[in-house]
Amino acid sequence: MQFGEGLKYPWIRPKGLTNIFWALIPLLGPFIMLGYMVDIINSVVSGKKAQGLPTFRGFGTTLGEGFMYSLRVLPIFILLIILTGIFGMVNDSLGQIIYFLFLIFYFPLMVINVMVKKKLSATFEFKHIFGMVSKNFGGYIGALIKTIGYFFISGLLLFVLVGFPMSMSGYVYFADLYKELGGNA
Numbered sequence: 629m630q631f632g633e634g635l636k637y638p639w640i641r642p643k644g645l646t647n648i649f650w651a652l653i654p655l656l657g658p659f660i661m662l663g664y665m666v667d668i669i670n671s672v673v674s675g676k677k678a679q680g681l682p683t684f685r686g687f688g689t690t691l692g693e694g695f696m697y698s699l700r701v702l703p704i705f706i707l708l709i710i711l712t713g714i715f716g717m718v719n720d721s722l723g724q725i726i727y728f729l730f731l732i733f734y735f736p737l738m739v740i741n742v743m744v745k746k747k748l749s750a751t752f753e754f755k756h757i758f759g760m761v762s763k764n765f766g767g768y769i770g771a772l773i774k775t776i777g778y779f780f781i782s783g784l785l786l787f788v789l790v791g792f793p794m795s796m797s798g799y800v801y802f803a804d805l806y807k808e809l810g811g812n813a
Contacts, residue, residue, distance in 0.1 A: 629677070629804035631774050635781065637677060638797045644681025645793035656691055663694030665796055669743040672803035673811075681797065700742050704751045733761055736772065739799065740806040760809045767808070771801040 638645055647664050651657040664684065671682040684690065708730055716723025737757045742750045761768045778798050785791030 629774075629801055631777060633677075634774060634778055634797075634800050634804075637672075637800050638681055638794050640678070640680025642680075644683075645796075647681070647684050648793035648796065650684075650687075650690075659694035659698065660687070660691050661694065661796065662697050663690035663692065665799070666693050666697055666743045666746075668797050669740055669799060669803045672800050673740070673744050673807045675807065677800070677804065696746070697743065700746075700748045700751055701739070703748065704738065732772070733768075734758070736775070736799065736802045737761065737768075737806060737811070740802050741811060744806070744811065756811075760806070760811055763809055764805070767805055771805040774801040775799065 648661070650660040650664070653660065664682075667682045667685060667690070671677065671679070676682070685693075708727065712723040712727045714723075715726050734754075734757055737760055738751060738753075741753060741757060744750075775798060778801065779795065782791040782794040782798065785794060
């Protein structure tokens, strides 16, 4: 996916941007938004990116999807906190380096993997995820740079209030790379 395609993606069906208002519901809003992001990623991975943001599936379904996604990724974050703490006790810089490497080279495709496969075990598919990164390292770095650029532009657009809804689809570049690399197999 080209950089411009990713920026245009949320505007193909701008009505989808209004789903950000679900985030205003106290306590439940973040889970609804996570559920909708799962729908966005699955839409791109399944080849429906030309249709733009997916249709909202309903309050209960989307809330449940977001809640389940949160439960699926919680163990990896607990493990990461423990590991960086242990390595940080040995050497503070080592703990920070491990955390940084995890965030740069594992986290983005792990998020996509969990959103597509919808299983806890997808969080711990280290060989599969690192294999995808090494299979097309240049493409991965490209997706990373495009994603950073996307979030930078949507951050600037916060001043005109469209940046926050746009940020829901910030991982479309990684979703497209995941699809290219056959990650949903």
